[in-house]
Amino acid sequence: MRYLLALPLLAASPAFAQDQMDHAGHHQHTSAPTSADPSGSSTGTPGSVSSGDAMESPEAMDHSMMNGSMDHSGMDHMQMGHGMGMTHGSAAPMPAGDIPQAPPPAEAFSGPDFAADQFVGADVMAASRMHVVREASGMPVFWLMADRAEFHAHEGKDGYTWDVQGSYGGHIDKLWFKSEGEGNFGEKPERAEVQALWSHAIGPWWDLQAGVRQDLAGPSRAHAAIGVQGLAPYLFEMDAAAFISNKGDVTARVEGELDQRITQRLILQPRAEINLAAQDIPELGIGSGVDRIEAGLRLRYEIRREFAPYMGIAQEWKVGTSADYARASGEEASVTNFVVGVRFWF
Amino acid sequence: MMSEIDRRKFLTAGAASMGTLGLMQAMPAWATGHANGTLARRGSDVLAGEHLTMTVADAAFRTGKRYGPAVTVNGTLPGPLVRLKEGQNLVVDLVNHSSGGTSVHWHGLLVPFLMDGVPGVTMAAVKPGETFRYEFPIRQSGTYWWHAHTLQEPMGHYGPIVIDPLEPDPFTWDREYVLMLSDWSPMHPMTVMKKLRTQADYFNYHRTTATDDYALSGAERRMWAKMRMSPTDIADIGGWTYTYLINGHGPDDGLELPFTPGERLRLRIINGSAMTFFNIRVPGLPMTVVAADGQNVNPVETDEFQIGVAETYDVLITPQNADAFAFVAESIDRSGMGVAMLASRPGARASVPALRKPPVLTMADMGMAMNAGAMAGMDHGAMDGMDMSGMDMGTGKGNTGSGMNMRDTARLPASVKAGPGMDMVAMHPADRMDFPGLGLDQAGHRVLTYKQLTAARTNPDLRRPSRLKEIHLTGNMERYMWSFDGQKFDAVTDKPIRFAFNERVRVRLVNDTMMVHPIHLHGHFFELVNGAPSDRQPRKHTVNVQPGGSATFDLTADTPGDWPFHCHLFYHMHQGMFQIVTVRPLQEGAGQ
Numbered sequence: 028m029r030y031l032l033a034l035p036l037l038a039a040s041p042a043f044a045q046d047q048m049d050h051a052g053h054h055q056h057t058s059a060p061t062s063a064d065p066s067g068s069s070t071g072t073p074g075s076v077s078s079g080d081a082m083e084s085p086e087a088m089d090h091s092m093m094n095g096s097m098d099h100s101g102m103d104h105m106q107m108g109h110g111m112g113m114t115h116g117s118a119a120p121m122p123a124g125d126i127p128q129a130p131p132p133a134e135a136f137s138g139p140d141f142a143a144d145q146f147v148g149a150d151v152m153a154a155s156r157m158h159v160v161r162e163a164s165g166m167p168v169f170w171l172m173a174d175r176a177e178f179h180a181h182e183g184k185d186g187y188t189w190d191v192q193g194s195y196g197g198h199i200d201k202l203w204f205k206s207e208g209e210g211n212f213g214e215k216p217e218r219a220e221v222q223a224l225w226s227h228a229i230g231p232w233w234d235l236q237a238g239v240r241q242d243l244a245g246p247s248r249a250h251a252a253i254g255v256q257g258l259a260p261y262l263f264e265m266d267a268a269a270f271i272s273n274k275g276d277v278t279a280r281v282e283g284e285l286d287q288r289i290t291q292r293l294i295l296q297p298r299a300e301i302n303l304a305a306q307d308i309p310e311l312g313i314g315s316g317v318d319r320i321e322a323g324l325r326l327r328y329e330i331r332r333e334f335a336p337y338m339g340i341a342q343e344w345k346v347g348t349s350a351d352y353a354r355a356s357g358e359e360a361s362v363t364n365f366v367v368g369v370r371f372w373f
Numbered sequence: 374m375m376s377e378i379d380r381r382k383f384l385t386a387g388a389a390s391m392g393t394l395g396l397m398q399a400m401p402a403w404a405t406g407h408a409n410g411t412l413a414r415r416g417s418d419v420l421a422g423e424h425l426t427m428t429v430a431d432a433a434f435r436t437g438k439r440y441g442p443a444v445t446v447n448g449t450l451p452g453p454l455v456r457l458k459e460g461q462n463l464v465v466d467l468v469n470h471s472s473g474g475t476s477v478h479w480h481g482l483l484v485p486f487l488m489d490g491v492p493g494v495t496m497a498a499v500k501p502g503e504t505f506r507y508e509f510p511i512r513q514s515g516t517y518w519w520h521a522h523t524l525q526e527p528m529g530h531y532g533p534i535v536i537d538p539l540e541p542d543p544f545t546w547d548r549e550y551v552l553m554l555s556d557w558s559p560m561h562p563m564t565v566m567k568k569l570r571t572q573a574d575y576f577n578y579h580r581t582t583a584t585d586d587y588a589l590s591g592a593e594r595r596m597w598a599k600m601r602m603s604p605t606d607i608a609d610i611g612g613w614t615y616t617y618l619i620n621g622h623g624p625d626d627g628l629e630l631p632f633t634p635g636e637r638l639r640l641r642i643i644n645g646s647a648m649t650f651f652n653i654r655v656p657g658l659p660m661t662v663v664a665a666d667g668q669n670v671n672p673v674e675t676d677e678f679q680i681g682v683a684e685t686y687d688v689l690i691t692p693q694n695a696d697a698f699a700f701v702a703e704s705i706d707r708s709g710m711g712v713a714m715l716a717s718r719p720g721a722r723a724s725v726p727a728l729r730k731p732p733v734l735t736m737a738d739m740g741m742a743m744n745a746g747a748m749a750g751m752d753h754g755a756m757d758g759m760d761m762s763g764m765d766m767g768t769g770k771g772n773t774g775s776g777m778n779m780r781d782t783a784r785l786p787a788s789v790k791a792g793p794g795m796d797m798v799a800m801h802p803a804d805r806m807d808f809p810g811l812g813l814d815q816a817g818h819r820v821l822t823y824k825q826l827t828a829a830r831t832n833p834d835l836r837r838p839s840r841l842k843e844i845h846l847t848g849n850m851e852r853y854m855w856s857f858d859g860q861k862f863d864a865v866t867d868k869p870i871r872f873a874f875n876e877r878v879r880v881r882l883v884n885d886t887m888m889v890h891p892i893h894l895h896g897h898f899f900e901l902v903n904g905a906p907s908d909r910q911p912r913k914h915t916v917n918v919q920p921g922g923s924a925t926f927d928l929t930a931d932t933p934g935d936w937p938f939h940c941h942l943f944y945h946m947h948q949g950m951f952q953i954v955t956v957r958p959l960q961e962g963a964g965q
Contacts (some may be wrong), residue, residue: 147496289582
C-alpha cells in the first residue's frame with residue numbers, strides 16, 4: 028500500500044526544449060523586440076474593454092492566444108527557452124501606478140444576485156447560504172472561566188475566594204456573566220455578587236459592558252453596571268466598571284492583571300484591584316474615596332491551557348474611612364493571605 | 374497513616390474527575406474525540422476514467438499516538454487520487470454515507486460554477502444519505518487537488534488530482550510520486566475553532582517567555598507587548614496539536630518512496646493542510662521546480678521552498694550517490710514535520726534533519742518597509758538585531774508622540790471598514806514577491822521566491838488590465854476575527870466583488886495583518902505580477918500574501934458565475950475571511 032502512489036511513467040518522451048514546442052506558434056514572435064513598453068500600449072480608460080476585445084470563448088483561449096494583442100508582449104524566446112536564470116525578464120512588468128482604480132463596469136452589476144438560485148432553487152440556496160454565512164463569519168461561542176477559585180489561609184481562619192466569568196456570543200456582541208465573592212469557612216460569605224451584562228466590542232481590544240449586578244451577601248443591593256473590559260498596551264488585562272445601586276450609591280472598581288510567562292506553562296500573574304466610592308455607605312462599611320485595594324501575585328502551572336493549579340499571596344487593605352469602619356467592627360484593615368487554587372476554563 | 378494516604382488518593386481522584394467532567398460538559402459528544410466508523414487506511418487508491426464514485430464516510434484515524442475521528446472518501450485518508458486526461462469528460466457521483474454535510478470542490482480546476490462544489494454559493498451541502506453528480510469537461514493539465522468545502526475538510530476529506538496533458542510536458546522524468554501534505558488532529562474542527570476564539574495563542578508553545586532564547590532585545594519585547602501582538606505568531610496551530618502527514622503517513626509511519634539511483638523523479642507536491650505552510654527540502658539534493666499550481670513554469674533550481682496552504686508545486690530531483698534521501702516538510706513554525714524516505718532499496722534510511730529554530734516576526738512583517746517597493750534591497754537579517762524602540766523616526770504622520778501608530782486607519786482607502794475586527798494597518802505595505810517565506814530569508818542556501826517563477830507558455834490574455842482593484846486582508850488575532858476590507862462574510866454576503874465577463878483587472882492584495890494568508894480564487898487562474906514579462910507572469914490559483922506586505926495579480930474574469938474568494942487557512946475562512954466574486958452577465962447555459 029505504501030507504493031500505491033508510485034506511478035512510474037513508461038516510455039517517457041524525449042526532452043522537449045521550450046523552442047521545440049511549436050504548436051502554439053511561438054516562432055512567429057521570436058523577432059519581436061525584447062523590451063516592450065507596456066505603458067505605450069494603452070488599452071484605454073477604465074471600463075472601455077468592449078466585448079469586441081474580449082475573447083469569444085474561454086475554452087478557445089489556450090489555442091488561439093496568438094492574436095493581434097500579442098504585438099505588445101515582446102519576449103525573447105531564445106532567452107526564455109533556457110530560462111533557468113530567467114528571474115528578471117527583459118520586458119518590464121506594467122507598473123500598478125499606471126492602472127487606475129475604478130468601479131466595475133455596468134455589466135458587472137447585471138444578472139441575478141446569486142447565480143446558483145435559478146439552477147438549484149432560490150429557497151434551497153437561501154437556506155444553504157444562511158448556514159454558511161453563520162459558519163463562515165464567527166459562530167457564537169460559549170466560554171466560562173474561573174480566573175480565581177482558591178482557598179486562603181490566614182491566622183487559623185481559612186477562607187475562600189471565587190472570581191468567575193463567562194460569555195456567549197459572536198465576535199462583536201456577547202452576553203457576559205461575572206460572579207465573585209469571598210468568605211471564611213463556617214461563616215456567611217463576606218462579599219458575593221453576580222453580574223449579567225451585554226458586551227459590545229468598541230475597538231480592537233476593548234468591550235463596552237452594561238447590565239445589572241446583584242449583591243448576594245450582606246444588605247441586599249442591586250446595581251446598574253457599566254464598564255469596559257479588554258487588553259491594554261503591554262498586555263494588561265483590564266476590567267473597569269462603575270455601579271449605581273438601588274439606594275443611589277455610586278461605586279467603581281478597576282482590576283488589572285498581567286500574565287508573565289516564565290516558561291511556556293509556568294506563569295506569574297501580578298494582579299491589582301482598587302475599589303472606589305463616591306460617598307460613605309456605613310451600612311456596607313464603605314467609606315468615600317478609595318475604599319479597598321487588593322494586590323496579589325499568583326504562580327500557576329498550565330497542565331493544560333484550560334487547567335492550571337496555582338499558589339500565591341494576596342494582600343488586602345481597607346483605606347481611609349473604610350479602614351475606620353473595619354476597625355470599629357473589630358476587623359483588621361489589612362489582611363495578608365496565602366492562597367492556593369486552580370484557574371480553569373472551558 | 375493508611376487513612377491519610379487513602380484520603381489523599383480520594384482527593385486526587387475527585388479533583389481529576391471533576392476536571393474531566395467540567396471539560397466534557399462543554400463539548401458535544403462528537404467533539405470529545407470519540408471516533409466512530411472504521412479505521413481509515415493511509416494513502417490513496419487511484420480513480421481513473423470518465424465515471425467515478427466517491428463515497429464519504431465517518432471514520433477513525435490513527436497516527437503515532439494520536440487517534441480520533443476522521444472523515445474518509447472511499448475509505449482512505451487522503452481520499453483517492455483522481456487521475457484524468459486533458460480533454461476527457463468527467464462524471465463523479467458523490468455519495469454521502471457520513472453524518473455531516475459534504476461536497477467536493479475541485480481546487481484549481483476550470484469548471485462551470487455550478488460544479489465548483491461550495492455549499493451556500495454553488496450548491497447546497499449534500500446531506501447524509503444523499504448523492505450529488507458532478508459533470509464537467511477537463512480543460513487543463515497538471516497537479517491539483519480536491520477537498521470538501523465543509524467542516525469535513527480538515528478531518529480528512531481531501532485528495533490529489535493529476536491530469537495528464539494532451540501535449541507532452543516540456544521536461545521528462547522516469548518515475549513520479551504524488552506527495553499530499555496535510556495536518557491532522559484528533560480534535561474536532563469545531564473544538565479547534567472554539568479554542569482559537571477563546572485564546573488565540575492556545576495552540577502555540579513557541580511564545581516568548583522570560584527563559585526563551587529568541588534573539589529579541591528587551592526593548593523589542595516591550596514594543597511587541599505594547600502593540601498587544603506576538604512576534605511568535607507564525608502559525609495559529611502547531612505540532613503540539615497536529616501530526617503532519619504525507620499521503621496520510623505521519624513522520625513515524627515509515628513512508629518509503631523507492632528510486633533507482635540516477636533516475637529522474639517528478640514529485641507532485643500538494644499542500645492539502647487546513648492551517649500549515651511547509652518548508653520543503655530534500656537535504657543533499659537540488660530540486661528543479663517545473664510547475665506551480667498545476668501550470669508549467671520555466672525550470673528553476675532551488676534547495677528549498679515554502680509551500681502555502683492549497684498550493685501545488687512539481688519538482689524534478691535526481692537522487693544518486695546515496696542509498697536514501699529524506700523528503701522533509703517542516704511546518705512554518707518549526708514545531709513538527711512530515712517525512713518521507715526516498716530509498717534505493719527497502720529499508721534504506723537517510724538521517725532526518727532536526728527542526729530548525731522557530732522564526733520570529735520582523736519589522737517587514739509589520740508592514741514597515743521604509744519605502745514601498747524598496748524591499749528587494751533590504752537586509753532582513755540586519756533588521757532582526759535592530760532596536761525597534763527607536764523606530765518612530767521616518768514613519769511619517771500618524772505617530773503619537775513617543776511611539777508609532779500600528780493602526781493608523783487614515784492610511785486606509787474608504788473601501789475598508791476599520792472596526793474592532795482590525796488590529797493593525799500596514800504602514801508601508803511593500804510588494805513581497807521576493808520574500809522566500811517566514812524563517813527562510815536566512816536559510817543559508819537557495820530558497821524559491823515568487824519572483825523566480827515565469828510561465829512556460831505565453832499567457833492566454835495579453836490585454837493590459839483596464840482597472841486596479843485593491844483588497845485589504847484584515848484581522849484581529851486577539852479576537853480571532855478575519856476579513857477582507859474589514860468586513861466578514863456576513864457583512865458582505867450580498868456585496869460581492871464584482872467583475873464583468875472577460876474583464877481584465879489588476880488586483881492588489883494588501884495584508885494588514887502579521888500573518889501570511891494563502892488567498893484562493895475559485896474557477897480561475899490569475900497571473901502574479903512578479904516582475905516577469907507581462908506575457909510570462911506565472912499563473913496561479915492561490916497566492917501567499919506575506920505579512921504586512923502586498924501581492925498583485927492580473928485576472929481575466931473569463932467564467933461567469935459566483936466564485937468564492939477566501940483565505941485558505943481553514944479557520945480564517947471560518948471566522949470571516951471569505952467573500953463571493955461575481956462574474957456577470959451570466960451567459961446562456963452558464964453553469965451547465
